[in-house]
Amino acid sequence: MHPDATFLARLYYTALDEHGYDTLRDILDPDFVQHRGEMTLDGREEFVSFMRDDRPQKDTTHVIDRYIQSKSEDEIVVRGHLEDSTGDELFVFLDRFRTREGQISELKTFVKSPN
Structure with a gap:
């Protein structure tokens, strides 16, 4: 039995916050894709490389407000916000x-800057 989407989402945020890029690679499907506004990261290696080397701020924490389970165990929506190293809110995200066969296959990210 494969882990469900909620478990994988929790592991995803932990991997990003703790710079666990090997773990991140392990939980992403090779054909993983992330859509975020005008940017698309296509493929597991491109995504991991971006998160490890190119994202604007790496010393951040994802603070989760809510996990919203869909009817399928293969999909989850997560609402939260990202904090910088001083605890200031950078933006709200959804x-x-x-997921597919125990790995994250797609991530669609929506962000809103704090007011």
Whole structure:
């Protein structure tokens, strides 16, 4: 039995916050894709490389407000916000994860800057 979407989403945020890029690679499907506004990261290696080397701020924490389970165990929506190293809120996010055979196959991210 494969882990469900909620478990994988929790592991995803932990991997990002703790710079666990090997774990991140392990939980992403090779054909993983992330859509975020005008940006699309296509493929597990491109995504891991971006998160490890190119994202603007790496010393951040994802604070989760709510996990919203869909009717399928293969999809979860997560609402939260991202904090910098001083605890200041950078933005609010809504992530929709889709999983396949125990790995994250797709992530659609919506962000809103704090008012």
